[in-house]
Amino acid sequence: MNARLTEREGVLLLAREFVRAGLSLTEDCPIEVEGGTVHLDAYDPARRVGFEFVTDEAGDRREIGPEVVAALERKMEAGEAWILLVDEWDVEGPDDLALAARRFLGELRSRGVLA
Amino acid sequence: MTYGVAQFQAAAKAQLSELGQVRARLTELKRAHGERREELARRLNAAKDELTASLLPAFTPEALAGAARLVGFPGLLQKGFPAQAEAERGRLSARIAGIEAEPAYRDRRLLRDPLVGTLTRALKELEEFRKPFADVVERFRHPRLSRLLEVGYGTPRYAVPFWRTSYYADWKAGDEILERFPGKDAFEEILPGYLEAAGMLETYDPRIASLRAEILAGQRLEEELGAQRQALESLEPRYLGLARIALAQHLEDVPLDSLAGALAGRPDLAVLVRKWSGLHHQLRYLDAIADGQIEPAFRRVDDDVRKLQKDLVKYSRPKNSGTTFAPDAFQRRFDRTRNEKLRKRVDRIGGAHERVYAFESYDRGSFASDFLWWDLMTDGRIDGNFIPEVRSYYEAHPDAAARTGTGLDPDDLAAASAAVSTRPAGRDGLLDAS
Numbered sequence: 001m002n003a004r005l006t007e008r009e010g011v012l013l014l015a016r017e018f019v020r021a022g023l024s025l026t027e028d029c030p031i032e033v034e035g036g037t038v039h040l041d042a043y044d045p046a047r048r049v050g051f052e053f054v055t056d057e058a059g060d061r062r063e064i065g066p067e068v069v070a071a072l073e074r075k076m077e078a079g080e081a082w083i084l085l086v087d088e089w090d091v092e093g094p095d096d097l098a099l100a101a102r103r104f105l106g107e108l109r110s111r112g113v114l115a
Numbered sequence: 116m117t118y119g120v121a122q123f124q125a126a127a128k129a130q131l132s133e134l135g136q137v138r139a140r141l142t143e144l145k146r147a148h149g150e151r152r153e154e155l156a157r158r159l160n161a162a163k164d165e166l167t168a169s170l171l172p173a174f175t176p177e178a179l180a181g182a183a184r185l186v187g188f189p190g191l192l193q194k195g196f197p198a199q200a201e202a203e204r205g206r207l208s209a210r211i212a213g214i215e216a217e218p219a220y221r222d223r224r225l226l227r228d229p230l231v232g233t234l235t236r237a238l239k240e241l242e243e244f245r246k247p248f249a250d251v252v253e254r255f256r257h258p259r260l261s262r263l264l265e266v267g268y269g270t271p272r273y274a275v276p277f278w279r280t281s282y283y284a285d286w287k288a289g290d291e292i293l294e295r296f297p298g299k300d301a302f303e304e305i306l307p308g309y310l311e312a313a314g315m316l317e318t319y320d321p322r323i324a325s326l327r328a329e330i331l332a333g334q335r336l337e338e339e340l341g342a343q344r345q346a347l348e349s350l351e352p353r354y355l356g357l358a359r360i361a362l363a364q365h366l367e368d369v370p371l372d373s374l375a376g377a378l379a380g381r382p383d384l385a386v387l388v389r390k391w392s393g394l395h396h397q398l399r400y401l402d403a404i405a406d407g408q409i410e411p412a413f414r415r416v417d418d419d420v421r422k423l424q425k426d427l428v429k430y431s432r433p434k435n436s437g438t439t440f441a442p443d444a445f446q447r448r449f450d451r452t453r454n455e456k457l458r459k460r461v462d463r464i465g466g467a468h469e470r471v472y473a474f475e476s477y478d479r480g481s482f483a484s485d486f487l488w489w490d491l492m493t494d495g496r497i498d499g500n501f502i503p504e505v506r507s508y509y510e511a512h513p514d515a516a517a518r519t520g521t522g523l524d525p526d527d528l529a530a531a532s533a534a535v536s537t538r539p540a541g542r543d544g545l546l547d548a549s
Binding site for chain 1 (some may be wrong): 276284
């Protein structure tokens with residue numbers, strides 16, 4: 001079994017894939033979700049695309065609990081934002097995470113969100 | 116004149132060297148006892164088998180009655196071995212007949228012949244039908260397969276949103292399975308094949324399991340029949356063995372002289388009883404020498420060695436360098452005659468052990484009530500009072516005790532040991548050099 005990625009390793013790896021896809025990321029970016037504010041690890045406000053790598057180490061579970069995740073999903077279902085939500089426990093290693101990021105970005109291209 | 120630490124150390128080292136030699140001799144005696152005991156126990160067992168086989172040559176009512184009468188053991192008949200054997204014979208015969216009548220046994224060739232048995236062929240056929248489907252299922256084996264099937268991956272039912280990690284984990288697992296099917300491009304293409312194969316296995320597997328269970332049950336029946344037949348064949352030898360064990364137990368419990376009259380007319384048996392009884396006593400005497408003499412002597416020598424070593428360490432310390440020892444106490448502690456006595460005593464123990472072990476003149480044993488094997492084995496020249504049986508005998512026969520030598524002196528070791536534990540004078544207050 002692979003060792004779990006740290007918050008920094010996961011965020012850097014995702015950021016590299018997102019930047020390579022042409023996104024301009026803002027770190028620790030606040031977005032509004034159903035009247036509240038959530039800080040994402042990285043977000044492109046212009047394209048409304050970003051990601052959140054949820055780890056115990058960063059204390060993310062306090063801010064992004066099940067209710068916030070559900071609210072974020074409603075926002076995405078409404079087409080208001082496109083955020084890849086990754087729990088550290090769901091990733092086997094860096095290759096897995098990179099593949100997931102590339103496929104997520106590919107989905108956005110196929111849906112016309114990204115060029 | 117007093118003795119100083121240097122003299123004490125020299126004498127203690129010499130003493131340790133002598134005790135070391137005695138200890139080595141006792142260790143050798145312990146080892147020899149183990150080997151001799153094992154050999155005598157083997158011979159005793161063989162003698163017991165020979166004796167009981169001669170007393171009870173067959174498992175017949177006549178032989179049982181004869182043996183019971185000869186050794187005065189009506190209990191041998193009361194144990195009812197023949198009736199027990201007959202009851203077991205009845206049970207075994209009934210079960211054998213029952214198994215032989217069962218179709219699963221009676222038609223065993225027809226059912227389970229490796230080549231043409233109906234069950235064997237049916238099983239082989241089903242296993243052949245199953246194989247291609249099992250291969251497909253095997254190629255689908257993946258830790259995430261059950262989840263893929265549950266969420267409908269590869270079907271229109273699949274509705275996991277693309278922003279969830281599980282969407283990509285499903286995708287990756289699907290790709291890994293797909294790689295095992297060259298020429299196929301999408302999971303959707305291979306999924307129907309899997310569902311069909313899994314369905315076929317659900318049909319075949321219970322039928323195969325049922326056939327295997329039926330074959331196994333038949334094989335177990337054959338095995339049981341073999342075991343039952345073997346038990347029937349060994350019935351008489353087994354009960355004969357039980358009767359002989361009971362006979363041997365009785366012989367061990369009765370005094371030898373009670374057999375004298377009965378065995379008067381059977382010199383062949385008398386020889387065997389003497390040998391068996393002699394071996395019994397030999398073993399008992401050897402154990403008594405080991406437990407009552409070798410072991411205590413060994414422990415005592417070990418204690419003495421420890422005391423000397425402790426004192427050597429104590430008097431090698433600078434603060435004790437001025438210690439002096441009173442002449443009387445010093446000479447008593449390192450008295451060489453005591454070491455000589457100790458050596459002689461250990462030699463006598465070894466001699467007694469050797470003598471008892473080497474004894475083989477069982478034919479000189481007697482059924483007389485005042486006969487003592489110890490006296491015969493040692494020629495009455497070794498004191499066996501440390502053995503309860505011998506002591507009781509001498510108490511009951513004071514004349515015999517007077518004839519016996521007193522080769523072993525139980526106080527020797529105690530006396531020799533007392534000398535070793537002499538306390539120093541000097542700082543202990545017995546003698547002060549100043």
